[in-house]
Amino acid sequence: MIQNFFKIAWRSLLKNKGFTAINILGLAIGMAAAILILLWVHSELTYDRMYKKTDQLYLLGNKDKWNDETAVWFATPKPLATALKSKFPEIKNVTRMNSAEGFLFTVGEKKITPGSGLFVDTCFLDMFDLKAISGNAQQALRNPTEIVLTATLAENLFGTTDIVGKSVKVDSADVFTVGAVLEDMPSNSSLKNTKFFLPWRYMEKIGLSDESWGNNSVFTFIEVDPHTDIASLGHKIKDFSKKESEFNTAENVLKPLKEYWLYSKYENGKVVGGRIDTVNVFSIVAGLILLIACINFMNLSTAQSDKRAREVGVRKVVGARKSTLIMQFLAESVLIATIAGVLALIFVQLSVTDYSNLVDRKLSIAFLDVRFWLFFIGFILSTGILAGSYPAFFLSSFKPINVLKSKLFQRTSKISARKVLVVSQFSIAVVLIISTLVMKKQIQYGQDRESGYDKDRLIYVHDQGQISSKFTLIKQALLEQGIASSITRTMSPLTQRWSNSGSFYWDGKEEGNSAVFNRSTADDKLVETTGFTLVAGRDFDLATYPTDSSAAILNESAAKAMGFDEPIGKVIKDLGRDWHVIGVIKDFVQESPFEAVNPLVIEGAHAWMKTTHIKFAKNLNTREALAKTEKIFKAFNPDYPFEYTFIDEEYARKFDESQKTGKLASLFAGLTIFISCLGLFGLSAYMAESRIKEIGIRKVLGASVFSLTRLLSAEFLLLILLACIIAFPIAFWMMDSYLTKFTYRIGIGPEIFLVAGATALLITVITVSYQSIKAAIANPVDSLRDE
Template identity: 40%
Template sequence: MFTNYLKTAWRNLFKSKVSSIINISGLAVGMAVAILIALWVYDEVSYDTYHKNYDRIVQVMQHQLFNGKYETQMSNPYVMAEEIRRTYGNGFKYVIQSSWNYDHGLVYGDKIILQAGSFMEPEMVDMLSLKILAGSKDGLREMNSIILSQSVATAIFGKEDPIGKMVRVDNKSNVKVTAVYEDLPDNTSFRQLTFVLPWQLYLSQNQWIKQMETPWGSNFTQTYAQVADNVDIETLSKRIRDVKLNKTAAEDKQYKPIVFLHPMRKWHLYEQWKEGINTGGRIETVWLFGIIGIFVLLLACINFMNLSTARSEKRAKEVGVRKTIGSNRKQLVVQFFSESVLTAVIAFVFSILLVSLIMPFFNSVADKKMAIPWLNPLFWLIGICLSILTGLLAGVYPALFLSSFQPVKVLKGTYRVGRFASLPRKVLVVAQFTISIVLIIGTIIVYKQINLGMQRPIGYVRDGLISHDISEVKHKHFEALRSELKNSGAVVEMAESGSPTTGVWNTNGGFDWEGKDPNFAVDFPNNANTWEYGKTIGWKIKQGRDFSREFASDSTAFILNESAVAFMGLKDPIGKIIHWNKKPYHIIGVVEDMLVQSPYKPVRAALWHISTDPENLFIMKMNPTWSVNRALAKIESIFKKYDPASPFKAQFADEQFAEKFDNEKRIGQLSTFFAILAVFISCLGLFGLTSFMAEQRVKEIGIRNVLGASMMSIWQLLSKDFILLVCLSCLIAIPIASYYMHTWLQKYDFRTDISWWVFALSAGGALVITLITVSFQAIKAALANPVKSLRTE
């Protein structure tokens, strides 16, 4: 019996080729979208699960009261880890200190490479469950040691055995390779951890750490931990909340630090904080695209339902004959379900091919390294189940509808589908285009938001601005480097800086000024730089003057941005005194606000001062008359002259600034991609329905042609219903899209408006697409030869 159902279903597919092609195409595209989104969602929700102790690993973080609001930060005092171990050790299996992950130069023989790594305590190997491929997992217990990822070991040593080999790091320390571990996957928070150095080596290289007068007052390390088995993370988090408050100096208690544990399972999806409260994060995008995937697949199912019920009169006699010779309704339902499931299975095969073709593009847009899990039985089981479920969903209404025909009426020719038979199809068409228009509106608003951020004035000249990490050797030769680079013509100006122009790497408290409430805790970005910093980046002086080597007093001077002047309530700020840790600094200038952090948030109050200590970065302005490649080659050759053991890597300010829009761009590009596919699926359905209507009314159109009807009148006959349905879809979609996009925009301090033209453009675009889709069949029907149309069988 089952074989007979399949044979009949196969014959019916070939019998209605156009309808079958439309159904299979629509379902294939819908299922491809569903598969892509399912793989993306799985990659997101499985983030960090590579680590065996994933559900017990936490990061120690803190909320602190700055400028009247609680701010959340990952950095901690270096003494916090030891204090937690000493006081709350029974609640933890491991408590580990770590530096920030950043680029280091690794030298072996004549090979020099730049890779990202961290200084960490040796227990991290067990905590992160690194898979040691060679050497000892206890290798980090030796102070002058290093463990490498497999890819870095291969890049440095090739086919040589790396264990026991010596590598020089940052031209400072010679360390021995004691282990090689498996490369970490792309969907882990430690994916850029390509090597690890011992924490004790970090302390030995930075003697200032142990010499700090107030070690609880400086936050510059990260603290990770693994909670002991059978210990509740939330309960333990509440126990340690005052670990810093109890130890901090009296003058720092105004910051009211609250220490807490942030579980690894929330690092990726719940990474956003506002005034000490976790406000979500990427989980919103996961839900968004998960829902989009369901809706796009639903669009394809709607096509199937529409075309199947539209052809009900053609199948009516078949149902009548089957019932007359003894088929019951249950058998007919199974028959129609067999057809829809077979269609869905064929569509699934094509969807896998589509996914294979689209995956490289999808990965580049989504910033992923996903692949179809060809050898995973679970994937195929889920795929088959998805096909069956899609087939059942697409076929449920046609099966119940077609199997309900009464054989007597059908075979007598008295069966009529009824005046309301087309109502369900119209409802489904409206639903299709409502979803499509909502996606179109959402996509436009996302790009409007991106454009708003990109159009904000940045307050400095970004073009040709590059940065490069500082080494101790280069810092010692800063003046010679600057002079030679400028004389070469490759560089217009150069300075040292504690932070890039596109980020804040250092903030400070301890500021006091006339009129400040002594109990009000403040924290400002406070960038240390050399005298030429302003000339290098081209900031805009609004009041006063820039730093100058001609004024020795500039060593105790501040330049403020406009936000700082407003925040401090300073009138005529030039010459006013700001005390920093009780030391007086005078204000010499005010610069226009520079867009350093998020382009969707207000500019923070910030200060700049002169420093002669080694900073983090060289900032250089390349000569605009030179080509980029020529300038970089010249700059690299001069740097190599002074420090040949350090690799050269230039960071472009415009590229770093563009990264600030990555998340919104990703949402916009994926939304565009899904919106195009949704419209394509909807148009496939319209094309099929228009084809059927033209075929169903072929004699009517022929008579109208004979009686002199114009092509325009016949076009209107076939098009007006669909145009009305799309207009109705617009009326439904606009308030839905407006509500959800307004909610999405609320997370931004600077947000675009939802203009009327967005809705007009989306509605107009939907109507144009509908007219193009419908007009092909309508015009074809109008131009058909009426003699052929009116010929009797």
């Protein structure tokens, strides 16, 4: 029976090759788009969930009141980890994690800068259960002179991964033994860019660690016993930092590691979403694209109902039951869905590499995984049944007496299911068009925001090797040779925040005020080098004012948060030192360009610094300035490559994530429109064919090509206009909710809806006009000739 269903279905498809091709192509594109989105969604939902102990790993954070709002953040002070481990038996392991960059690795004659690494405590690799290619990852790093490499870095250094026990010289000073080689980190892991791991004790040895409870600068992870009552543990550690340090007023909070990536947005101390919002949106988009493809199938199938009506009538007369006819038509739709599914897999395989680059995630189809094939078979069946359900019930409901008497198409209503489906799919398409336009406008709004500094001709260089010890000589050479107009040393690049604290104190600070301030540092000529705008006071100037080494510059938000009407001369206490305020600068964008600027204290030369900012002279072109700068750095730091970053490029990277989302929205909105237009093209072709005699008569009676084209197109244009009317309020509600995530955001103006509506109408005209004009210019003699 089933074999017979599919045999008849195959013959039916071959009779209508044009409509079959449109159905298959539309479904294939819709299914391919849905599969691509679901690959990304799966990658997001499994982010940081591949570790064996994922359910036992928690990230430690802080929660505190600031300006009547509760803030939550997950940078912690360095001494917190060891203090926790000694006080709570429920905590099996604790590890800190801090960035380790700027090192030079030497093996024989080969010298490379390996990229991003991490300083971690000895139990880190055991907690995260990272897979080792060679060596014992759980035991590695217990020796303070051991290092752990990833496979790619091992290959680059040694040409093989079988290197356990071999030596690597770090920074031309310290020799480490390779304790293990790990598989490269998964792309859906927070560790994805990590190339090596160094023991925390080495960080202490080179002076990068501290015991300050007021310096939130590292991540702290804990591993709990599987039977631990997390709510009880959370209550126990709530006030731990307050008890350990008079400088720390924040509460400690626990966050499951597996939730951190997806649920990281907080409002007034409570989780309100995060990346999970984007995941949910694109999951809905996947469903909508597939639904539109299925609507195409429904429309084209029911449009051909007159061709199948007599078949249904004859079958019923000879005894076919309605259930049998339904099964027959569902078999046709499943067959089409199967062909489309295979074609969709080909589309996905051809595009997955470029798509992976777009979403910055390594994606692939697990062809060898049985679970994928079970999902794929279910995907095809559900798509086929969804697409074929309405046509099956519609076609099988014909009454034989009406069909055989040609009374099938007596119309009783201006509203038909086909019109509803066309309006529905174009409503979805218009919503996606508007969403894409709003996203792009929001991104552009952020890009047009005044950054607060002069990005032109400004680079930064992280400390490597002897840069710190030879900085005075490097600076002198750059200035004397006219390469740089000014130079300043800072803790971090202008575009990054590496430290914050709630332990700042000043005269007049109210009791209970636990406001968190960003912390940065600078030695000399900060304002001159960066192009900051001074609101009050002056720049750091160590040559004229040697005491500027203990001075501070505030941004406007910090001065306001401290309640200073006249900030110049005020004293701020931080990390056991007094800092006297010498200047106030306008707020500048250090973190997200879509959010409000946080209060910032920039401390003078007595503070810790690791980054050099160089402003090139105007009379040199950039290539020449870089070549001369590299020569100077190589002269004073010969073992290390000259590595630099332009501030404008670093600033542009702040928009990477939002731009990826915008590109994805554009891609899938475009596919939605294309699929909708395929259906519209097929419907207009059927409409023109079914009214061919009417068109012939009208031409004989003198109708022009223009009037006939307008007649044939008008119905579709009215449907699209109705779709716009339905889509506009839905899109406004959705995008207004989307924009509430941003402090610095656009308004939704009427021009966006006008552009979206005009685009939909123009696309409809172009799609329908071809078939309408073709029918209008046909010779009426051919259409009116007797059969």
